[in-house]
Amino acid sequence: MTYTRQLYHFAFDPHSRAVRLALGEKKLPFEEIHVRYWEPSDTVLRLNPSGLLPILVETPEPGNTGQTHKVCEDRSIMEHLEETVRDPALWPSNLNERAEARRLVGWFERKFDYEVNALLLHEKMEKRLMGRGAPDIASMRAGREALKDHLRYFESLLQVRNWLAGHSLSYADFACAGQLSVLDYLDEVNWARYPALKTWYMVIKSRPCFRPLLNDKMPGVPASAHYKELDF
Amino acid sequence: MTYTRQLYHFAFDPHSRAVRLALGEKKLPFEEIHVRYWEPSDTVLRLNPSGLLPILVETPEPGNTGQTHKVCEDRSIMEHLEETVRDPALWPSNLNERAEARRLVGWFERKFDYEVNALLLHEKMEKRLMGRGAPDIASMRAGREALKDHLRYFESLLQVRNWLAGHSLSYADFACAGQLSVLDYLDEVNWARYPALKTWYMVIKSRPCFRPLLNDKMPGVPASAHYKELDF
Numbered sequence: 001m002t003y004t005r006q007l008y009h010f011a012f013d014p015h016s017r018a019v020r021l022a023l024g025e026k027k028l029p030f031e032e033i034h035v036r037y038w039e040p041s042d043t044v045l046r047l048n049p050s051g052l053l054p055i056l057v058e059t060p061e062p063g064n065t066g067q068t069h070k071v072c073e074d075r076s077i078m079e080h081l082e083e084t085v086r087d088p089a090l091w092p093s094n095l096n097e098r099a100e101a102r103r104l105v106g107w108f109e110r111k112f113d114y115e116v117n118a119l120l121l122h123e124k125m126e127k128r129l130m131g132r133g134a135p136d137i138a139s140m141r142a143g144r145e146a147l148k149d150h151l152r153y154f155e156s157l158l159q160v161r162n163w164l165a166g167h168s169l170s171y172a173d174f175a176c177a178g179q180l181s182v183l184d185y186l187d188e189v190n191w192a193r194y195p196a197l198k199t200w201y202m203v204i205k206s207r208p209c210f211r212p213l214l215n216d217k218m219p220g221v222p223a224s225a226h227y228k229e230l231d232f
Numbered sequence: 233m234t235y236t237r238q239l240y241h242f243a244f245d246p247h248s249r250a251v252r253l254a255l256g257e258k259k260l261p262f263e264e265i266h267v268r269y270w271e272p273s274d275t276v277l278r279l280n281p282s283g284l285l286p287i288l289v290e291t292p293e294p295g296n297t298g299q300t301h302k303v304c305e306d307r308s309i310m311e312h313l314e315e316t317v318r319d320p321a322l323w324p325s326n327l328n329e330r331a332e333a334r335r336l337v338g339w340f341e342r343k344f345d346y347e348v349n350a351l352l353l354h355e356k357m358e359k360r361l362m363g364r365g366a367p368d369i370a371s372m373r374a375g376r377e378a379l380k381d382h383l384r385y386f387e388s389l390l391q392v393r394n395w396l397a398g399h400s401l402s403y404a405d406f407a408c409a410g411q412l413s414v415l416d417y418l419d420e421v422n423w424a425r426y427p428a429l430k431t432w433y434m435v436i437k438s439r440p441c442f443r444p445l446l447n448d449k450m451p452g453v454p455a456s457a458h459y460k461e462l463d464f
Contacts, residue, residue: 076334102308
């Protein structure tokens with residue numbers, strides 16, 4: 001059964017990026033509907049009352065008698081995609097590795113968003129987008145310190161694993177790449193200090209699914225010098 | 233294949249409660265390991281580096297050649313349980329209703345925890361547990377105001393639905409009941425204002441899976457007068 005897909009997203013929302021990568025990896029084309037998430041439209045709020053992104057809408061193509069699907073936010077979209085488009089699998093087949101991949105996806109939602117994004121991304125990107133004035137230096141510094149802990153943790157995992165959750169590429173890699181690519185655009189990742197993480201990022205950045213993200217532009221904020229370089 | 237189950241949890245952690253309800257509904261007995269989440273042990277941090285609860289460990293019984301499973305936090309546990317113990321199903325079979333159930337589970341993690349628990353539960357329960365002094369009245373008031381918005385939203389859903397996500401009981405109901413039952417213990421829910429929500433809560437509170445939660449006791453804080461009453 002074939003569907004036409006629309007993705008409501010914001011180019012520099014890490015959770016939106018995770019889903020764009022997954023859709024790309026599964027070779028599912030989609031129409032992009034750009035949403036300024038800090039001022040969600042009625043359409044967006046009707047689709048997702050939380051106002052959070054991304055939102056995937058799948059409309060049956062002519063001849064497909066299925067329903068229109070509406071799926072909100074990255075974790076639900078990951079599960080939905082995996083249940084409906086099995087190839088390539090993006091949850092590992094081994095139960096423990098699958099649980100590990102889901103744990104790491106949750107890590108970004110319940111720890112990274114709180115400890116890093118609520119400070120660093122809020123001060124450096126969000127306030128500018130929202131016209132809320134200059135960044136608070138102390139908050140930015142606290143976010144940068146927290147980021148170091150997270151990067152060290154990812155480095156420790158990737159020292160002994162091929163991919164973030166273990167042997168195979170999974171949604172955990174896309175969740176992590178969605179986050180780090182936004183911070184990399186803002187030149188907040190000192191890759192030289194995290195060699196295994198840097199190798200992993202070079203590999204994932206070279207995948208075709210990553211290409212659209214490299215062309216994203218934040219109004220008024222140029223990308224870091226190496227943002228688009230595959231070999232950095 | 234049969235497993236012995238252990239659940240690392242804290243009795244008044246809403247996410248732990250959601251999983252206890254789901255395990256009970258699936259009639260899966262488990263050994264309880266009580267964790268004071270604000271001072272996680274090395275054992276807990278080895279199982280889940282985020283320190284967040286609950287954590288499910290499944291050990292194969294003699295004769296079962298399967299692996300030991302380690303699954304961290306409620307959303308991963310819900311997906312794991314559904315993939316391994318299918319009866320009764322707790323994700324709806326219809327794709328849209330399933331997406332709706334997952335959206336609502338996410339609502340508690342990405343909105344309710346931020347807007348209500350980080351204020352109200354933190355001030356009223358967490359500070360006491362952690363010995364961090366008296367609650368801040370202004371924060372508590374802000375959490376209570378946010379709670380009203382959430383309760384109105386759940387009420388609006390349950391005015392037109394049997395269960396939170398639609399036609400069938402799902403993890404969304406357990407995620408919501410896990411949250412509201414903690415606030416009800418603390419007498420923070422004015423049920424009379426939300427008649428559909430109250431009816432739903434009476435129904436879910438009457439299920440056998442709910443019984444263990446009614447016996448939980450918070451040190452130094454007695455339960456609200458109606459906490460244990462099925463007809464309140």
